[in-house]
Amino acid sequence: MTLLAGISRSLRKYLLNTESIMLICFCVVVYYYIFHGTAFWTFLERLRIKLELKVTGRYDRIPVTGDKEITSERSKASWELRKDNVGVYAIQGRRPYMEDRFNVVTDLERTKASIYGIFDGHGGEFAADFTEKTLFKTVMVRLLKSALVEEKLNMSQMLSEEILTVDDQLLSIERATGELSGTTALVALLHDDMLTVANVGDSRGVMCAKDGNTVPLSFDHKPQNSKERKRIKKAGGFISFSGVWRVAGILATSRALGDFSLKERNLVIAEPDILTFDLKEADPSFLILATDGLWDTFSNDEAVAFIKDRLDEPHYGAKSLVLQAYYRGSLDNITVMVVNLRNRTAVKVQRKGSLA
Known part of the structure; x- marks a missing residue:
């Protein structure tokens, strides 16, 4: 005891x-x-990256190029922007989270270039947020450098290179952190009279030509498309139907940035399709860039006809189009960007006169 x-x-x-x-x-x-x-540790690393992006706007030495960039405020369920000849409206809609992103840079100094971008995230907002920030900054740097040395850039090649580079950076982060998100990317670059549009995924762009006809600026990357289906099958994958066609029963778009779990065997790729348009020939009145939350309820022709009658509205009809898509029953986040080109020629003449 x-x-x-x-x-x-x-x-x-x-x-x-x-x-x-x-x-x-x-x-x-x-x-x-x-x-x-x-x-x-995965949680801490992911948190560190997100904090760095949120606080500094950069990660992995993303270059800062000044105050020309206009980015939507992240904290709101609906975002809006009117900058020069661009109107943007975006809503969270019926989704529990807002995963869409957009960005606009107009008349980037010395380059005669404007950049417009739409990004539709899935599996979380990280990939869309990272891609929007990184891609715009790297493209701006390429444009500024080429202007300084008076180098003529191949815009199609440059956009393709930068998109694939950003995808590599994003995949490295995702492998390190266990992040599973991905994003589409639809980027239009207007330089002088040439419009170059790069597309990865199922966000979509259209143009209203001078004759009033609708001209597609991009074509959706869907698993059921013949070309995409053959590529996926050749890589050893499959597509299946669950409400919509999906890659490996998971992803409803066959191309995206991020999604590292589907990139190991190239079931999903980030290679963009790129189209180039001569605006002197097309003489368009406006462009529409939008996430699939719009295109689930509007055809290309319907969207163009809708905006034609609303270009005099504060957002050039973008807000009305978003709300109409919501009223029609869209279940997704909805982001619409309208680029008003009606006075494009007059603006160019005025700018040349001011430099004389």
Whole structure:
């Protein structure tokens, strides 16, 4: 009895005091996270990247190029922008999260270029957020550098290179953090009278030509498309139908940035399709760039006809089109960008006169 009492006193004195209990708990926590804490470190790394993006607007030495960039405010369920000849309206809609992103740069100094971009994220907002920030900055840097050295850029090649580079960066981050998100990318670059449109995924662009006809600026990358289906099958994958056709039963678009789990065997790729348009010949009155939340309820022709009558509205009809898509029952985030080109020639003449 005396021995047990002595042991009990020793335990209370040396092990059950506050300092000892804290030390034991600390050792247990350290042991657990060293040997079993992958999820914990993944969470911390992902949080670090997200904080760096949110606070500094860059990650992995993304260059900063000044204040020409206009980006939507992230904290709202609906975003809007009117900048020069561009109107944008975006709503979260019936989705629990807002995963769409957009960006606009008009008349980038010395380059005679404007950039318009729409990004539709899936599986989370990280991929769309990262791609929007990174891609715009790297494209701007390429344009500015070429202007400084008076180098003529191949815009199609440049956009393709930058999109694939951003995808590589995004995949590296996703592998390191366990992030599973992906995003479409629809980027239109207007340089002088040439419009170059790069598309990855199922966001879509259309143009209203001078004769009033609708001209597609891009074509959706869907798993059921013959070309995409053959590519997926050749890579050893499959598509299946679950409400919509999906790659490996998972993803409803066959091309995207991110989605590293589907990139291992190239079931999903980030290679863009690129189309070029001579605006002197087409003489369009406006462009529409939008995520599939619009195109689920509007055809190309319907969207063009709708905007034709609303170009005098504050957002050049973008807000009305978004709300109409919502009223028609769209279940997705909806983002619409309208680029008003009616006065394009007059603006160019005025700009040339001011430089003389």
